[in-house]
Amino acid sequence: MGQxxxxxxxxxxxxxxxxxxxxYAQAKEGGLxxxxxxxxxxxxxxxxxxxxxxxxxxxxxDKKTKQLVIGYEDGRVDLLDEHDNVRQMxxxxxxxxxxxxxxxxxxxxxxxTYLGTAFGIVALNTKKAEVADTYYIGSDASTVAVQQIVExxxxxxxxxxxxxxxxxxxxxxxxxxxxxxxxxxxxxxQQATLWQNRLYVLCDNHLYRRNGGRWERALQESVQWIHANxxxxxxxxxxxxxxxxxxxxxxxxxxxxxxxxTAIYANGEYWxxxxxxxxxxxxxxxxxxxxxxGPNTNAGYCMYAIHDKLYTAAGGxxxxxxxxxGRINIYDGSTWRGINEGTIGERVSTHHPxxxxxxxxxxxxxxxxxxxxxxxxxxYEFHNYGDDGIDHYITDTINHTNTLREALxxxxxxxxxxxxxxxxxxxxxxxxxNATSFSYPLHIVTPDGKWHALNLRSGGxxxxxxxxxxxxxxxxxxxxxxxxxxxxxxxxxxxMDDGGTxxxxxxxxxxxxxxxxxxxxxxIAPTIxxxxxQDRTNxxxxxxxxxxxxxxxxTDFFKTNACRRIIIPRNDGTGLGDxxxxxxxxxxxxxxxxxRIWIGTGGSGLYLIEDDTITVAHFxxxxxxxxxxxxxxxxxxxxTGEVFVGTDKGIVSYRSDASEPQPSMSGAYAYxxxxxxxxxxxxxxxxxxxxxxxxxxxxxxxxVCKTRSNGGTAVWxxxxxxxxxxxxxxxxxxxxxxxGHAAVKILVIR
Numbered sequence: 001m002g003q004x005x006x007x008x009x010x011x012x013x014x015x016x017x018x019x020x021x022x023x024y025a026q027a028k029e030g031g032l033x034x035x036x037x038x039x040x041x042x043x044x045x046x047x048x049x050x051x052x053x054x055x056x057x058x059x060x061x062d063k064k065t066k067q068l069v070i071g072y073e074d075g076r077v078d079l080l081d082e083h084d085n086v087r088q089m090x091x092x093x094x095x096x097x098x099x100x101x102x103x104x105x106x107x108x109x110x111x112x113t114y115l116g117t118a119f120g121i122v123a124l125n126t127k128k129a130e131v132a133d134t135y136y137i138g139s140d141a142s143t144v145a146v147q148q149i150v151e152x153x154x155x156x157x158x159x160x161x162x163x164x165x166x167x168x169x170x171x172x173x174x175x176x177x178x179x180x181x182x183x184x185x186x187x188x189x190q191q192a193t194l195w196q197n198r199l200y201v202l203c204d205n206h207l208y209r210r211n212g213g214r215w216e217r218a219l220q221e222s223v224q225w226i227h228a229n230x231x232x233x234x235x236x237x238x239x240x241x242x243x244x245x246x247x248x249x250x251x252x253x254x255x256x257x258x259x260x261x262t263a264i265y266a267n268g269e270y271w272x273x274x275x276x277x278x279x280x281x282x283x284x285x286x287x288x289x290x291x292x293x294g295p296n297t298n299a300g301y302c303m304y305a306i307h308d309k310l311y312t313a314a315g316g317x318x319x320x321x322x323x324x325x326g327r328i329n330i331y332d333g334s335t336w337r338g339i340n341e342g343t344i345g346e347r348v349s350t351h352h353p354x355x356x357x358x359x360x361x362x363x364x365x366x367x368x369x370x371x372x373x374x375x376x377x378x379x380y381e382f383h384n385y386g387d388d389g390i391d392h393y394i395t396d397t398i399n400h401t402n403t404l405r406e407a408l409x410x411x412x413x414x415x416x417x418x419x420x421x422x423x424x425x426x427x428x429x430x431x432x433x434n435a436t437s438f439s440y441p442l443h444i445v446t447p448d449g450k451w452h453a454l455n456l457r458s459g460g461x462x463x464x465x466x467x468x469x470x471x472x473x474x475x476x477x478x479x480x481x482x483x484x485x486x487x488x489x490x491x492x493x494x495x496m497d498d499g500g501t502x503x504x505x506x507x508x509x510x511x512x513x514x515x516x517x518x519x520x521x522x523x524i525a526p527t528i529x530x531x532x533x534q535d536r537t538n539x540x541x542x543x544x545x546x547x548x549x550x551x552x553x554x555t556d557f558f559k560t561n562a563c564r565r566i567i568i569p570r571n572d573g574t575g576l577g578d579x580x581x582x583x584x585x586x587x588x589x590x591x592x593x594x595x596r597i598w599i600g601t602g603g604s605g606l607y608l609i610e611d612d613t614i615t616v617a618h619f620x621x622x623x624x625x626x627x628x629x630x631x632x633x634x635x636x637x638x639x640t641g642e643v644f645v646g647t648d649k650g651i652v653s654y655r656s657d658a659s660e661p662q663p664s665m666s667g668a669y670a671y672x673x674x675x676x677x678x679x680x681x682x683x684x685x686x687x688x689x690x691x692x693x694x695x696x697x698x699x700x701x702x703x704v705c706k707t708r709s710n711g712g713t714a715v716w717x718x719x720x721x722x723x724x725x726x727x728x729x730x731x732x733x734x735x736x737x738x739x740g741h742a743a744v745k746i747l748v749i750r
Contacts, residue, residue: 003681004625006046007331007644007651008054010292011338013273017061017068018229018266021082024068025279028261029298030055030649032070035279035290037267042279042290043084047625050086052078054627054649055298060106062113065126069113075101077115079129087129099143109151111169116146121158121173133174137165141176148192150199157199159184159192185215191226195233195244202226207235219249225262232265241272241282254282295329296338298627300646303635304360307367308333310635310644312651315357317375319467319487321415326354326374330385333640339386348392352414354380359470361422361430373422373432376415378404381430393451403453405439421471421483429502433468433483441465442483444502452503456483456494458512466490469529476538476553484529485512493529493542495557509558516549516563524549524563528585535591543586547579548599566612581607590634593641593711594658600631606645619654626652640671640686641713657682658710661690665735665742674747675718675726682715683746689739696746697732704731718748725750 010033013025022034032045045051053072060069062079067087070078077089091101105116112123112132120143121135137158138144148159156173158165164182171178186203193200199210202223209218224236233244234252241263242249252270258280263272270282281288299314301324310331316322325341345353356375363369368384378394379402393402395413407416418435425431430445440453441463456463466488474480474495483494492514499507516524526544533541538553542563549563566580585602592598596616599607605620619626627650635644641659645652655671662668668687675683685694692709696716704721707714716733718726726748733744 003655004048005653005655006048006625006627007336007653008044008046008294008627009296009298009650010044010294011278011296012261012275013279013292014261015059016227016262016264016271016273016279017059018264018271019061019063019066019068019082020267023264023266023271023279024059024061025273026056026059027292028275030057030073031292031294031298032056032059033292040288040290042292044293045080045084047627049084051080052076052086052088054621057103058106060108060113062108062126064108064110067126069106069108069124069126071103071106071115073102075103075117077103077124079126089124089129090131104145104147105149107149107151109156114149114151114156116149116158118145119143121146121149123173135167135173135176135179137167137173137176137179139176139181147189148201150192150194152194152197152199157192159189159201161189162187193226193228193233195228200226200228200233221249227262227264229264230266234263234265234270236260236263241270252282253284254280255285255287293336295331295336295651296340297325297327297329298650299324299327299648300644300651301632302357302359303633303644303646303651304362305635305637305644306362306364308637308639309367310637311360311362311370312633312646313357313360313372315355315359315375316632317356317358317418317420317467321356321376321418324356326357326372326377326380328357328360328372328382337385339382344380344386344390347386347390348380350392350394352377352392352394358420359422361424361432363424363428364426365428371422371424371430371432373419375418375420375435378402378417379419379422379432401451402445403440403443403451404434405436407435408437418468420468423471423473425473425502426478427502431471431481431502433465433471435465435468437464437466441468442496446503454503454505454508456496456510456512457508458494458510463494463510463512464490470532472532472534474538475534482532482540484532486530487528491527491529493532511558513557513561516561518549518563518565522565524565530586531588533589533591533597535597536593536595541589541591541597543589543599545585547582547584548586548589568613580609580612587630587632588634590636590643592636592643592656592658593638593660593713595711596658598634598636598643600634600645601629602631603629605629606631606634639667639712641684641711655684657684657713657715659686659712661709661712662687663689663739665689665692665737665740668735668742668744670733670744670746673745674749677750680718683718684713684715685709685733685735685744686713688712688714688735688742689737692735692737695734695736697734698726699729699731709735709737716746 010031012028015026017024024034053076055073057073058071068080079087100118102118107114115122123133125132150157166180188204190202205222207218208215227234235242241252258274261273272280279290297314301315304311312329314327328339330337341353354374358375361371372380381391421433428447442454444452465485467486469484469486472482492512494512496510528545531543540551567577569577588600596610608617628647630648633646638660641656643654688709694714696705728750731746735742
C-alpha cells in the first residue's frame with residue numbers, strides 16, 4: 001500500500017556492455033537491465049532500484065573502477081557498481097549552462113571516461129564521481145556535437161559528423177587552440193573504434209581504417225555496425241555476425257539468423273542484442289535466449305482497466321498523427337502480453353500495421369475481443385487477443401465493409417482515416433468517432449457486425465469533427481453519451497441522448513457547447529477540451545489547457561452552460577483564492593473508489609485531491625519514481641484500487657488506499673499477507689463494501705486498530721495501539737457494514 005511499481009519496456013536491446021559477472025543491456029526506449037552470468041537471471045534497473053534518470057541513452061563499462069557508466073537523454077550520469085550501488089554524477093547542466101546536454105557517446109579510457117555531448121567533451125573522474133574538465137573544441141571555443149571519441153596512446157580523437165578533432169593528452173585540452181581539425185573525406189559518420197592500435201570508422205556503411213595520416217577502405221562489403229571489445233572487432237555484414245582477422249572477416253557460428261542490433265565478445269563468449277529475441281548467448285549450435293519482462297513500449301498514451309486487466313496502447317496525435325507504432329499491451333496483474341504492430345500488419349488482410357492508436361474499447365463480456373481506433377488508419381478489431389484473427393476497417397467505398405471515411409475527399413485513406421473515442425456499451429455495441437469534413441462523425445457497430453453511420457445535429461446543423469477525442473456514457477442515463485471535439489474551429493463538448501435506440505438518429509437529441517459560465521459569472525472559453533471524467537457522485541470533470549471545471553450532478557447540460565471551478569483559498573488574510581491548477585494543461589482525470597480525484601498534467605506531474613480543497617498528494621519525477629511529469633493517461637483497477645499512470649516515458653502503478661466498493665465482502669482479502677519482517681508499509685484490507693468499519697484484533701481478542709474503508713479498501717499501518725510494530729502472530733480484521741460482514745486473517749512474521 002502506498003508503493004510504486006515501474007512497468008518499463010526492456011525489449012529490443014540496442015547497446016551492450018560487459019563486466020566480469022554481468023552482461024548489461026540498454027533497451028531501445030531507454031530501459032536498462034543486466035544478466036547475471038552466474039545464475040542466468042535477468043535483473044531490471046530503474047528509478048525504483050536507485051537510478052537517477054529514466055531514459056538511458058548510452059552505457060559503457062569502466063574496467064578501471066569496475067563501474068557501469070550510464071548516460072541519460074537529459075544529460076544525467078549514474079555510476080553503477082557490481083553490487084548495484086548507484087553514485088550520481090553532478091548534472092551536466094551545471095557545466096553546459098543553457099546548451100543541450102544530450103549525451104552522444106561514452107568512452108572509458110586510461111585517465112578519464114569521456115562523454116561526447118552536443119556541446120563538446122566532458123571528462124569524468126569516475127573514481128571520485130566528479131566532472132574533471134570540459135572541452136569546447138570548436139573554433140574560438142565554439143560548441144561541437146561530438147559523436148564518437150577514441151583514445152589511442154597519447155592522443156584523443158573526437159569525431160563530429162564530418163570532422164576529426166585531435167588533441168594530445170599532455171596538452172591542456174580545455175584550450176581549444178591545442179585541438180587539430182581535419183575534415184573527413186566521407187559523410188554520415190556512424191561509429192569509430194580502436195582495434196589493433198588502429199583507428200576504424202564506419203561511415204555510410206563503409207568501413208575505413210587510419211593508415212598513417214590517411215584513410216583507406218578496410219573492407220569492400222557493406223557493414224551495418226561494428227563493435228570492438230577484448231581484442232575482437234565484430235562486424236555485422238549481410239545480416240550475419242563476423243569477427244575481423246588479419247585475413248579479413250570470419251563468420252561467427254550460431255544457431256539461427258538474427259536481426260542483431262549489436263553484439264559483444266566478453267569472457268570468451270559472444271552475446272547479441274536482437275529486437276525479437278532479446279539478449280542472446282551465441283553458443284554455435286545451441287543458443288541461449290533471455291527474454292525480458294514488461295510491455296513492448298514505454299508509451300502510455302491510452303489505458304483502460306476492465307476484466308481485472310489493464311489494456312494500453314502506444315499512440316498519440318494532435319492536429320495530425322505522431323507516426324508512433326501501434327503497439328498494444330495487456331497486463332493481468334503479474335505478466336504483460338504485447339502485440340506488436342508488425343504482428344498486426346501480418347494478420348490483417350490489408351497488410352497495413354496500425355500507427356497512433358488513440359483509444360481502445362474492450363468487450364464487457366469477452367476480454368479477448370476488443371477494438372483499437374487509430375488516428376490515420378481506421379479501426380482494428382481483435383478476436384481472442386488477435387490469435388483468432390484481426391479485422392481492419394478503413395475507408396471502403398467499393399465493398400462497403402464499413403462506414404468510415406477519410407478526413408478530406410479523395411485524400412490518402414491509409415493515412416487519413418482518422419478515428420478516436422472508441423468505446424463499447426453493455427449491449428456489445430462498438431462506438432467510434434471519425435474525423436471527417438464531409439461525412440458522418442459517429443459510427444456504431446452492432447454485435448452482428450453491421451456498421452451504422454450517424455449524424456450529430458446541434459442548433460439545426462450537422463456537426464463535423466476536426467479532432468474527435470472521446471465517447472463516455474453518463475452514469476445517470478445510459479442513453480446519454482458525452483463526446484469531445486478537442487480543438488480547432490469545431491471544438492466543443494457534445495451531449496447526445498439517443499432515446500434508447502443507438503442506431504436510429506431520428507429520436508436523438510444533441511447539443512454542443514463551446515463556452516461555459518462559472519459560479520462567479522466568469523466566462524470560460526477553452527481552446528482545448530482535453531479530458532472528461534465522472535465521479536461517484538455523478539459530477540462531471542472536464543480538463544482543458546488552463547485547468548479544469550466541473551458540472552454538478554443536477555446541472556442540465558441541455559438547458560444551461562453553468563459550471564463550477566474549484567477555488568483554493570490562499571489563507572493569507574485576503575479572503576482570496578486561486579483556481580485549482582488554473583494554468584495547467586490537464587491531460588487526464590480519474591475518480592477512485594473513495595471518490596478522490598487523480599489528475600494528470602502536461603508538465604507538473606500527478607495530483608490527488610479530495611473534497612475539492614485538499615491536495616492529498618502531488619507526485620513528480622523528482623519526489624517519486626514517476627518517469628516523467630508529462631502524464632498522458634490514468635486507469636484504476638476497480639477491485640484493488642491500483643492506479644496506473646501512463647507517461648510519455650513509461651508506465652507506473654501506485655497501490656492506493658482506495659478501491660471500488662464491492663456488492664458483498666465474500667472476496668475480501670489482505671495485502672500483503674503474510675506480512676514479512678522487511679515490510680514496513682501499509683497493510684490493505686480490500687474487497688469491502690461501501691462504508692465498512694474494520695476492527696483489527698490480536699490473537700487474544702484485544703483491539704489493535706479501528707478504521708473505516710475508503711470505498712472498498714481499509715488500511716492498517718501494522719502497528720499496535722501503543723504505536724509499536726505488531727508482534728508476530730495472527731491478527732483478525734472484523735469487517736462490518738450495512739451490506740454484510742467478513743473476517744480476514746492477517747499473518748505477521750517478525
